[in-house]
Amino acid sequence: MRLTVSETAKLTNISVRTLHYYDEIGLLKPTDTTEAGYRYYDEEALAVLQQILLYRELDFPLKEIKDMLSKPDYDRQEALAAHKSLLLLKIERLRRLTGLVDSMMRGENTMSFQEFDMHEIEEAKKKYAKEAKERWGDTEAYCESEKKTSGYGEEKWKALNEEMSDIFREFAECAQAGETPEGSRAAGLVERWRSHITENYYECTLEILEGLGKMYVGDGRFKENIDQFGEHTAEFMSRAIESYCKR
Structure with a gap:
């Protein structure tokens, strides 16, 4: 197309x-x-x-949308799940408003205003936006990533996503082959992943890399995404990163 x-x-x-x-x-x-x-x-x-x-x-400002879409770890499935949750809240609010209108049409004296409440939706939106900002907000890595990726076209993003998938797939194969996270093959994959981040997004220091490794198992959404390449891949990758950072 x-x-x-x-x-x-x-x-x-x-x-x-x-x-x-x-x-x-x-x-x-x-x-x-x-x-x-x-x-x-x-x-x-x-x-x-x-x-x-x-x-x-969902009324997100364009600046926030751009920030979230440019995250190095941006995951469409994760985003769609969040979108769905927020949309379901809006649907539920509309259902309550429809029920109120039906009651009024029946002539019922319903002095209810809770159906107009947007608090739950607004809080969910704030939580989602806050989470994205806290993860990559105004950190030096985020600023470097935003500057580096600002000129990337769709072909570049496609190539980066394919390379990322290849690395995750190799981590999965390594785990399934019975390799240890402390082994040389796993260390080589960690080095490849670190280079991928540094070359294309921001300088991936050992401190940042260690934090990413913990996040891959500590955040269920990252774990689920990585484990799509093979069961326990996220855990294997996390342990491999931990071993790499201790060398």
Whole structure:
């Protein structure tokens, strides 16, 4: 799939001007721009646009959306799960409002205002945004990552995701082959993962690497994502990183 700006606007029901603005602020870059200035979007770009529109549906500011999408560890499945939870809260609120309207249409004297309460939704949104900011917010690593990745196009992101998957897959194969986390093969994979982060996102110091290793098993979402490549892969990777950092 390769769509022009006009075709993308028509498909997604957003304006050409909005797409141009997203490009200007670095939120959504076209997959390709010709010498004549024509912008084109492929399926990967449209998938990113879906994420943006979901965040907008939940009233997230564009700056926060950009920050979250540019996280080195950004996981679409994790984000979609969060989106779903927030949308379900909105659905429940609308269900309560519909029930209130039905009662009023029946002539019932219902002086209830709790159906209008947005507190739960707002708190869930704040928690989600706060978690993203705390993880990568204004740290030196985050700033370096944002600067480095600002010019990445869709092909670059695709290549990075494929390389990341290859590394995780090799960790899984290493674990399944009966290798030890303290062994040379595991250490080589940790070094490869560390280099991948440093070359493409930010300088991955031993301190940062050690923190990432703990997060891979301490945060259920990271663990679930890594374990998709093989059972106990996250634990193996975490132990391999711990051993590597102690050398």
